[in-house]
Amino acid sequence: MTYRATTDDFQFLFDHVIGYDQLPETELFADATADVAIAVLTEAGKMCEDILAPLNRNGDLTPAALENGVVRTSPGFSDGYKAIAEGGWIGMAADPEYGGMGLPLTLQTAVNDMMSASCLSLQLCPLMTQGQIETLEHHASDALKDLYLPKLISGEWAGTMNLTEPQAGSDVGALSTKAEDNGDGTFSITGQKIFISWGDNDITENVCHLVLARLPDGAPGTKGISLFMVPKLIPDADGNPGEPNSLRVVSLEHKMGLHGSPTAVMSFEGAKGWLVGEPHKGMAAMFTMMNNARMGVGVQGYGVGERAYQEALAYAMERKQGRTPLGEAGTGTIIDFADVRRMLTQMRTELFAARSMAMSLALAIDMARATGDDDWKARAALLTPIVKAYGTEVGMLVSHLGVQVHGGMGFIEETGAAQHSRDVRVTAIYEGTNGIQAMDLVGRKMMDGGEAAFRLLDEIESQAEAARANFPNMSEAVWSAAEDLRETIEWMVEQSDMQDRFAGAVPFLMGFARVLGSHYHLRAAIAEGGKGPRSELARFYINRLLPEHTAQFVQARTGAAGLYTLSPEDLAS
């Protein structure tokens, strides 16, 4: 059970797929040349291979536990966390003014990919902090920034995100946690929050909770929600952790996977908090954190998939089989079997597609920030739900196939294959279920009448056109799938009844991802001149997997017809 950092893959993506060279051409990222980028990733990769990857099993076998009100983290996690913090990997994209490295999010995304592959449970802690850093950068007062950002960026303090309550999950607006003005610039926060990832730890010297709560004059629903910083230990005059705040971990959840990440029920009992941003504008601020986190979760998904793939491939190459179809010409191991190769090749191609999309999204966010260009912003907004949902679906599929390649041994916990499948499962659920991502895609992200999507389709089709002479079959397949997607988007934006859009939103998103994945694969084949392993992978994805888009778009365009004809009672009988 080892992990090999995927630096080569990033290099290829930078050189040939995502257009990385645009970044150092901007003033903001002038220093982040491709050479610097690869040097940074090489260093992060070493940490992942040597320090984080060996911790992954510890988290599963010795889950985080609540002992006398204090969270005890899994063996070795403290050292792993310190390596992440001391490497500067938490604040690598943060503002240098507060101690960050000011590197592009594109690089942070690549590092998060490798950290997720190495030890997802642990990586979730800095991921939460990164989201908090970005939220504070955008919305907090200077006083709060000065106090919190340096500690969060250095990793001395960790950040969490407190949205969910027992009666308010996807329906955040139903929350009942209260905030009362103390009249001294602070607020008193009271309520219970659930599913708080890394709600506490015994590693950092403080834990900073961003909490959604309602002020007495807050309207019902999402419009009356405000955001507060509620630290575990209240900073003293010097900014050092002082008195304990009135909050506590009530319990930790017993989960299917991700055992090393303490998922807390938190109780705030008149805890002291500071307003972040304007009153009643908490949801807007929280969306900053959530968009970052949504991309981050997509990356977590295929990151785990990468690990599952590497281990399955290694197993397939070492598991001997008496007689294989290749006979003397083969390896004598199960990788000689066509069905095993089919599974491994699919795993590899799905990972490439998901990684290309996520890195393209990160680049779009960086370019939007560096240039202020609205097209880049719209591109980023469009890709976010796709990366979150497809990235996590790929993570689940690849981990699932990883178990299958291991055969009976895959079901035995000792091999670690099952852990990936259990760990990654939550990524399709948290930060907005994949169904919610799909609704976002066909709803909010199509409010421009499909304009951002059509711009992307123009790029896809023009690349396919240009490649037609050298790659007639692949180009035609991608071009014609893009046309199908265009027609499906046109159908979507014509539906005024949102139920008709939502009913097929998930198949639509997955079909969209198939087209986009094929586009990146074709680009890889072009870069190789059609000869080489990446071209063969492109042929696999485009010839064997892209055809799935047809059925996905049929589903997408069927609308809600019939879905509501069946009553809940009909479904039960």
Place this chain on the structure above:
Amino acid sequence: MTYRATTDDFQFLFDHVIGYDQLPETELFADATADVAIAVLTEAGKMCEDILAPLNRNGDLTPAALENGVVRTSPGFSDGYKAIAEGGWIGMAADPEYGGMGLPLTLQTAVNDMMSASCLSLQLCPLMTQGQIETLEHHASDALKDLYLPKLISGEWAGTMNLTEPQAGSDVGALSTKAEDNGDGTFSITGQKIFISWGDNDITENVCHLVLARLPDGAPGTKGISLFMVPKLIPDADGNPGEPNSLRVVSLEHKMGLHGSPTAVMSFEGAKGWLVGEPHKGMAAMFTMMNNARMGVGVQGYGVGERAYQEALAYAMERKQGRTPLGEAGTGTIIDFADVRRMLTQMRTELFAARSMAMSLALAIDMARATGDDDWKARAALLTPIVKAYGTEVGMLVSHLGVQVHGGMGFIEETGAAQHSRDVRVTAIYEGTNGIQAMDLVGRKMMDGGEAAFRLLDEIESQAEAARANFPNMSEAVWSAAEDLRETIEWMVEQSDMQDRFAGAVPFLMGFARVLGSHYHLRAAIAEGGKGPRSELARFYINRLLPEHTAQFVQARTGAAGLYTLSPEDLAS
């Protein structure tokens, strides 16, 4: 977490889908009228609801454990087992001469479905015994039958199946367990076996191991393997359990799920055994057991899916949401959301398709036995790998969606949704991975040039033709998908290089199942006259899911091209 027996579904299948009325027209099953059948299933259903279903969580929370060499089963499993045994459910299809009920396998399959849904870990024990009973009925000497069958049928003794060794999994022929003739009609068995389900227990008074081993003159590979009965306690002159045999449980596996089922590493150390069938013909005898078990495992798969579906539906109907798209007209719970309905409806339709296929297979086996007709035999052989693979894929998909419908709560073990997903995972692996099922389908099961499959397609097309006037859209979709399947089968049987068949075998099998599932759904709609919930479910399956067959058959017909161009090293880089 409750379970409602699906007796109504069986009634509908008997009356309208699988042609149950053919059974009581045969001499062998003259007494098993539809009324008797439903009475039997109603009684079994009660046991499943009241006694077995509440045990399921116990198995997960308190796994079977090895204590001082003795397996301790999960709390309540002993009572559950006794209810199964005393109800006569283990030997319900067994020969009345030895105490069985002589009922059709069709009914046993329905009972196994409900028992799997109630408590999969426990149900696996009688399933193994049922396979052993059938093997002994077909292959054992009268002396062995007289001694073992009554005890196995009554459930006083349990049966196991010992094939796998560390170096011999799917590659059974590589086994190295030895058998030596003691010259007194007994043999001495030595070797280690792994993954032995219910390898021991503290419930039954004896455990009977069917063990594959090689005699000194046995050829290498599968042709030199013999089958032996090796009891844990050697029966004395009166047939009562006597001296302990030289065998032991070395350890139990720590698995992803199915914790209530003890999966043993068994050591046979010169254990006394009796030959079952002819020397060196062990694999043939074992195939009797495996074919039965393959159908049984397919049933386990969708059985667990049924439970996951019922619980997800109940959750969706009770989980409140502040604002739903249906407003006042809705339930105010998450079932009002189109995407939740899409998931639940897909779950329901997949379960119906899988259950229809499995029950049709069981009926074909019964009819083959009752009539000796070769067409029925060929039908049964054809359907076996499809039922095993599709039934278990449905189980995994439905359990997966069950977690998704639960949202964050699905990842928390307390709801039980995650357990179904973990438990069912092994069904795609044991008794031959689904990849092996698919290879069986395109290989052995197409050695007739596709004849058995074409006969089934003729039935599918003639039903579609007949329904064309009343159901033009659905009929056309099913008919044309059947034609696609026909062409794909023709392509398959033309490939002389088996690698080309095997490379797309899994997508082929899944596409075959889509066509077949649509056929049964159409039949349900016809039975309802097109009006009613089953017709709406048919429309969902045929309009939204059947289109997937196109991409599946494209994959199937792509052959091995390109799969071997990539070396294992290419895949690793």
